[in-house]
Amino acid sequence: MTTQTTLTEAMPTAILETRNLSVSFGGLHALEELDMQVSQGEIVSVIGPNGAGKTTLFNAITATVDISAGDILFEGQSVRGLDPNKVTTRGIARTFQNVRLFANMSVLENVMVSQHCRTKQHAFGALLYTKAFRREEAEIRQRATEILSFFGTRLIGYRMDQPAFSLSYANRRRLEIARAMATQPKLILLDEPVAGMNPVETAELTGMIRRLRDEWGFAIIVIEHDMGVVREVSDRVVVLDHGVKIAEGSYEQVSKNSQVIEAYLGKGVPEK
Amino acid sequence: MSAPRVDGLPQQHGSPTQQMPLVAPRSAFAHDWTRIARMGSIAAFGQVFIALSNMPVRLDERLIIKPVLSLGYLVLLILPFAAGYRQGHQIRREGVPTYSPGLNEVVGGFLCGALAGAGLSLLTILLTHFDLRDPLVNWSPMLLNLLSFDNSSWFGGVIWLAIGAAMGTAGGLLRLVGPTSRRATITIVLAVTGAAVLESVVVDLAEGLGLEPLTDRLYHRRGGINWNSALGLAGLCGLLAVTGQGRLRQAKSFHAQLQGKQRTQANGGLIILTATLLIVLPLFLGKLTNELLANVGLFVLLALGLNIVVGLAGILDLGYVAFFAVGSYTAAVLTSATSSRITPEIPWLAALIVVVILTGLVGLFIGAPVIRMRGDYLAIVTLGFGEIIRLLFLSDWLSGWFGGAQGFTKIPAAGIFGLTEVDGTDPRRVFYLVLAFCALAIYVSWRLERSRLGRAWMAVREDETVAEAMGINTVNIKLLAFVVGAMLGSLSGAIFAAKVGSVFPSSFQILVSIVILVVVIFGGMGNIVGVIAGAAVLIGVLGGPKQPGLLAEFAEFKLLIYGALLIWMMLAKPEGLIPNVRRTRELHHHEMAQDAWLQGQPPRR
Ligand SMILES: Nc1ncnc2c1ncn2[C@@H]1O[C@H](COP(=O)(O)OP(=O)(O)OP(=O)(O)O)[C@@H](O)[C@H]1O
Ligand SMILES: [Mg+2]
Numbered sequence: 018m019t020t021q022t023t024l025t026e027a028m029p030t031a032i033l034e035t036r037n038l039s040v041s042f043g044g045l046h047a048l049e050e051l052d053m054q055v056s057q058g059e060i061v062s063v064i065g066p067n068g069a070g071k072t073t074l075f076n077a078i079t080a081t082v083d084i085s086a087g088d089i090l091f092e093g094q095s096v097r098g099l100d101p102n103k104v105t106t107r108g109i110a111r112t113f114q115n116v117r118l119f120a121n122m123s124v125l126e127n128v129m130v131s132q133h134c135r136t137k138q139h140a141f142g143a144l145l146y147t148k149a150f151r152r153e154e155a156e157i158r159q160r161a162t163e164i165l166s167f168f169g170t171r172l173i174g175y176r177m178d179q180p181a182f183s184l185s186y187a188n189r190r191r192l193e194i195a196r197a198m199a200t201q202p203k204l205i206l207l208d209e210p211v212a213g214m215n216p217v218e219t220a221e222l223t224g225m226i227r228r229l230r231d232e233w234g235f236a237i238i239v240i241e242h243d244m245g246v247v248r249e250v251s252d253r254v255v256v257l258d259h260g261v262k263i264a265e266g267s268y269e270q271v272s273k274n275s276q277v278i279e280a281y282l283g284k285g286v287p288e289k
Numbered sequence: 290m291s292a293p294r295v296d297g298l299p300q301q302h303g304s305p306t307q308q309m310p311l312v313a314p315r316s317a318f319a320h321d322w323t324r325i326a327r328m329g330s331i332a333a334f335g336q337v338f339i340a341l342s343n344m345p346v347r348l349d350e351r352l353i354i355k356p357v358l359s360l361g362y363l364v365l366l367i368l369p370f371a372a373g374y375r376q377g378h379q380i381r382r383e384g385v386p387t388y389s390p391g392l393n394e395v396v397g398g399f400l401c402g403a404l405a406g407a408g409l410s411l412l413t414i415l416l417t418h419f420d421l422r423d424p425l426v427n428w429s430p431m432l433l434n435l436l437s438f439d440n441s442s443w444f445g446g447v448i449w450l451a452i453g454a455a456m457g458t459a460g461g462l463l464r465l466v467g468p469t470s471r472r473a474t475i476t477i478v479l480a481v482t483g484a485a486v487l488e489s490v491v492v493d494l495a496e497g498l499g500l501e502p503l504t505d506r507l508y509h510r511r512g513g514i515n516w517n518s519a520l521g522l523a524g525l526c527g528l529l530a531v532t533g534q535g536r537l538r539q540a541k542s543f544h545a546q547l548q549g550k551q552r553t554q555a556n557g558g559l560i561i562l563t564a565t566l567l568i569v570l571p572l573f574l575g576k577l578t579n580e581l582l583a584n585v586g587l588f589v590l591l592a593l594g595l596n597i598v599v600g601l602a603g604i605l606d607l608g609y610v611a612f613f614a615v616g617s618y619t620a621a622v623l624t625s626a627t628s629s630r631i632t633p634e635i636p637w638l639a640a641l642i643v644v645v646i647l648t649g650l651v652g653l654f655i656g657a658p659v660i661r662m663r664g665d666y667l668a669i670v671t672l673g674f675g676e677i678i679r680l681l682f683l684s685d686w687l688s689g690w691f692g693g694a695q696g697f698t699k700i701p702a703a704g705i706f707g708l709t710e711v712d713g714t715d716p717r718r719v720f721y722l723v724l725a726f727c728a729l730a731i732y733v734s735w736r737l738e739r740s741r742l743g744r745a746w747m748a749v750r751e752d753e754t755v756a757e758a759m760g761i762n763t764v765n766i767k768l769l770a771f772v773v774g775a776m777l778g779s780l781s782g783a784i785f786a787a788k789v790g791s792v793f794p795s796s797f798q799i800l801v802s803i804v805i806l807v808v809v810i811f812g813g814m815g816n817i818v819g820v821i822a823g824a825a826v827l828i829g830v831l832g833g834p835k836q837p838g839l840l841a842e843f844a845e846f847k848l849l850i851y852g853a854l855l856i857w858m859m860l861a862k863p864e865g866l867i868p869n870v871r872r873t874r875e876l877h878h879h880e881m882a883q884d885a886w887l888q889g890q891p892p893r894r
Contacts, residue, residue: 079758105760119751121874122744130744134760140769143740144733150740157741180874200760 032057032204032236033078033109037087040070040077040260047073049260050087055204060230060237062247062268065257066280071240072114074257075206079111080104091204106134110202112193114209114240120182124172127181127192128161131199164198168225187218194225198233205229207239211246223249244272256280314391325376325397329404332372332453337408339364343427344846345435351842352513353485359513360842361435363482369405369453373398373460395461402457403450409436410446417442469531476530477523484522485514486830486839490578497573567724571717580716581829583788584836586723587781589824592808593730593817594777599806600815600869601738602770603750604660605668607802608675612775614797615651616782618682619644621697621792622690637703637711637787644783645776651678652775653768660767663753675802683794696793703787713788726780727821733777734817746770747871800834800848807851811858813865815872822866827851 033055040048047070055061063071076082078089080101089096096104119127136157142150165172168191176184181192190210197205210226211219223246229235241247247254247268254271256264258280264271271277339345349361377394381387413436415421422428437445463471484491488508495504507518514522547555571579591613598606623640635643659670682691691697702712703722711718737743745766748756757763786792804827812823831847832838843850858865864873 081754081758100762100764101757102760102762105758110760111758113755117752117755119748119755121751121871122747126744126747130741130748130756130761131759133741133745133748134762136741138741140737140740140742140773143736143742146736154740182874196759 030057031055031090032059032092033238034090035074035078035087036090038074038077038084038089039086040073040082041085046260048077048257051257051260051262053255053262053265055236055238057203058230058234058236059252060226060239060250062251062254063238063240063257064242064244064247064254064271068259069257069280070260071257072208073260075111075208075238075240078104078206079109102134105200105202108201108203109206110197110200110204111206112190112197112208112210114212116186116189116193118181118184118189118192118196121180123178124165124181124184124192125158125161125177128164128195128199129157131196132157132160132201135201161199164195167198167228168195187214190214190222194229198229198235202235204236204238207237207241209240209242211241211243219243219246222246226250311389312386313389315388315393317392317396319393320397320400325400326404328372328376329401329457330408332368332401332405333408335368336365336405337412339368340409340412340432340436341425341427342846342849343429343432344849346429346431347845348842349435351840352509352511353482354519355509355513355515357516360840365409366452366456369402369456370460372401372405373457374463375460376401377461377464390464394464395458398457398459398461398464399454400457402460403454405457406450406453409449409453413437413445413449414442473527473530476526480526481514481519481522488512488514489839490574490581493575493578494570494573496575564728568721571720574717576716579720581839583716583719583723584833585824585829586720586727587785587788588805588808588828588833589727589821590723590730590781590784591778591805592812592820592824593727593734594774594781595805596809596815596817596820597734597737597746597777598770598774599809600820600872601734601743601750602746602767604767604770605664605671606771606774607668607672607799607806608655608678609671609774609778609805610797610799610801611655611675611678612648612652612778613782613785613801614678614682614794615648615775616644616779617786617792617796618691618697618782619647619779620783620786621700624703624787625697625700634701637701637783638705641780641783644779648779648782649772649776652772656768656771656775660764660771672799672802675799679794679797682797694794696791697786698791700786700790700792703784711784711787713790716788719784719788723781723784726784730777730780731817733773737773742766742769796835798834804828804834804851807855811854811866813868813872815869816865816867819865819867819869826866827854 031054035051035053038048038051039046051074053061063074065071073082077084078096080096080099080103084097091104091107091109094107096107096109099107119130122130136153138147138150138153141147142153162173162177165177171188172191172195176188181189184192190213194205194207194210197207207226211222214222226237226239226246227250230237237250239246239250251268254264254266254268255262256271256274256277258276263276263280264274266274345361345365347361348364349359351360352358353360353363376397377390379387413433416428416433416436433442436442436449438448463474466474484507492504492508495501507514507522509515544552544555571582574582591609594612595606595609598604598609620637620640623635623643624637626634655671655674659667659674662670681687682696683694685693687693688695702710704710705722709718711722713719738746745756745761748759748761749763749766753763785796789796808823808827809820810823811827812821813819828836828838830839831843831850832841837844838847862868863876
């Protein structure tokens with residue numbers, strides 16, 4: 018395992034900070050003036066009803082949608098206006114709500130290719146088959162295997178050489194996380210990581226999310242509808258509704274908040 | 290014919306563990322009539338179209354088997370046969386019974402073939418009785434003679450009907466025979482037509498090896514296989530096919546199962562064998578065949594370059610000829626004395642370095658603004674750029690540099706370290722030069738594909754958005770593919786300039802781009818061996834945009850046949866002749882996943 022920064026917990030510093038972040042699609046305000054912070058080594062859950070703007074938040078952070086106002090600071094520096102690949106190179110990795118693997122590449126290749134921004138051998142190394150090239154290839158492979166073995170035996174062995182499309186649904190979700198880990202990020206954004214998993218798999222993955230933080234030192238933002246998972250993993254919960262942050266705090270605090278309950282259960286007559 | 294026969298069915302891919310049992314044959318007349326009508330009329334239309342395109346007349350000069358069969362008649366016979374065979378095809382589905390083949394297939398084939406033949410019958414009769422010269426530009430007395438067998442039109446009509454029915458029946462009968470006989474039949478047909486198509490090469494090679502007596506027996510003096518030799522050849526091949534019993538397939542699966550070091554060794558052995566053959570054989574070949582090989586080589590080089598762009602990175606580039614042109618022109622300007630602007634004429638090898646760098650830069654300049662586009666838009670823009678480059682070379686504005694429509698002539702031979710001079714007068718040397726550069730291109734493709742860059746290209750091809758999100762600079766990586774492709778294409782251009790000794794803008798039409806793309810698609814995108822095979826078949830047999838192939842008689846109909854082949858390929862085998870494993874997956878992965886699920890095991894690679 019590469020020596021990731023283990024918890025430097027003395028003074029939790031904000032690794033990610035959104036200021037006044039707004040995203041709109043035409044007339045629709047998917048995110049409005051959102052201020053939120055994530056500290057080093059923290060797990061923050063983002064919850065909210067469907068269409069609340071959770072995925073849009075991830076898209077904004079990873080530069081896949083344009084920000085209409087506000088700013089995003091990562092490690093104190095703005096990442097607004099960067100290309101998505103630059104954001105990833107800075108150290109933010111993500112998974113997708115609707116699993117998007119490189120379906121026809123093997124499991125191993127999926128993880129290998131995601132180390133692209135951390136490796137540098139170029140055409141000449143490959144053509145001359147230099148020592149440095151071979152060493153780097155071996156390292157990439159080695160690291161990929163290490164990352165895959167984080168998920169126990171599920172993704173290693175014969176499965177490594179199988180095309181990603183042949184994996185079970187749960188394994189696809191796992192592979193997405195592995196791929197995010199392979200970019201060697203400091204912050205991982207997980208978009209509904211347990212959606213579609215059965216209770217056993219959900220419990221297992223919940224433990225993994227914690228281990229991602231404890232063993233690998235990632236800060237994590239997780240979008241999740243499964244409240245059991247949210248309660249288990251989160252240090253802090255942010256609740257969005259219609260693009261607006263309506264509550265923030267520990268799971269207990271948030272779950273008692275009347276506005277949150279209202280957002281989830283609705284008032285007697287929903288307002289327009 | 291009542292007992293179910295298992296062996297008559299085509300072997301399905303995958304394991305036969307869960308196949309449905311066969312049901313007794315259907316009754317002879319229980320047909321799906323619309324299917325027969327459809328197949329028959331497709332074949333009929335095809336035949337009428339072929340006849341009216343004047344193909345049979347032109348191809349009649351090329352004999353396959355000396356007095357009995359010419360290429361002209363062959364193209365007319367093949368359709369009813371194919372229709373007859375195809376209509377007996379049963380789609381296997383879960384829960385739908387599969388009938389064992391019997392009289393039903395034969396009768397179906399007969400009907401299909403007869404319907405197909407009826408088309409030509411009708412045409413023959415119509416042509417004689419009505420003056421159709423005006424609408425049908427290819428109408429000629431020769432065509433009529435050919436269609437009516439130099440006899441009355443009614444005679445011709447009846448004969449075509451009979452021939453169609455016979456061919457269709459034969460097609461249907463092929464459904465009944467066991468796998469061994471089927472293999473033998475196919476081998477015989479392939480061997481005889483192959484021997485006929487390859488006639489000039491075989492004769493040439495035999496001459497070089499001093500084996501003329503053999504080919505004198507085999508081929509008639511004026512072309513075509515002697516009918517008695519054809520029978521002999523057929524017998525021999527049939528025997529081989531029966532005794533061979535699928536050794537080839539065994540060897541193939543054995544090779545596929547090799548692992549690690551053994552596999553490397555086996556591959557190395559194969560590569561050395563091919564290389565030796567390619568180096569030694571041309572020594573025994575004459576000028577014409579070497580010329581053909583050199584042309585094929587030039588297109589292999591182009592196709593390998595385009596394969597990196599289209600096959601590996603998934604960028605549809607319709608203007609690839611631009612880089613071929615830039616390579617040719619740069620080499621011409623630098624080496625030819627007729628270019629006035631750049632006076633010191635430099636040797637070809639030195640010029641080659643400039644050619645590669647310059648074309649790389651041109652690739653960068655064309656690529657940089659367009660590469661951000663995706664899919665169709667990119668294809669259209671590259672198509673435009675391909676034309677722009679040609680028009681620039683053609684323009685009066687730059688004629689001081691590039692000679693306008695006159696182009697360049699008197700481009701000197703390519704000197705290789707003072708060892709030899711390579712030009713068009715000795716195609717063998719050209720071939721060796723091309724071979725060396727093809728080897729280089731193969732090495733480049735092979736190494737890059739198995740590197741970090743190759744994986745990134747794959748990822749971009751799969752899902753550009755996700756590749757970007759995984760930290761791949763998609764613009765740069767696509768641009769790199771574009772530039773590498775451009776550089777490989779320019780090599781071909783530089784050799785082309787030295788070989789032909791002159792370059793004109795008219796050598797770089799859009800058609801060249803399209804032909805190269807067809808070669809890549811037909812051969813199998815993303816697979817080096819496939820691309821080479823594609824070039825060999827299309828350019829070698831049918832010919833390139835301006836280069837004659839083995840079937841020079843086809844020259845006029847080349848594009849028609851390219852089109853037909855491409856359509857057939859897309860329907861039957863969209864992944865190409867020798868596909869890339871991943872491409873196959875992309876095109877068939879739903880089926881494969883389903884197969885695996887049905888068989889209760891994970892899909893194999
Ligand atoms: N690219 C887009 N163009 C237009 N509208 C969009 C786009 N992406 C999201 N939206 C809209 O923005 C709103 C927020 O969508 P978002 O996907 O962020 O919701 P979510 O909170 O992730 O919901 P879910 O729980 O269903 O995943 C929705 O109304 C959605 O329709
Ligand atoms: Mg969402």
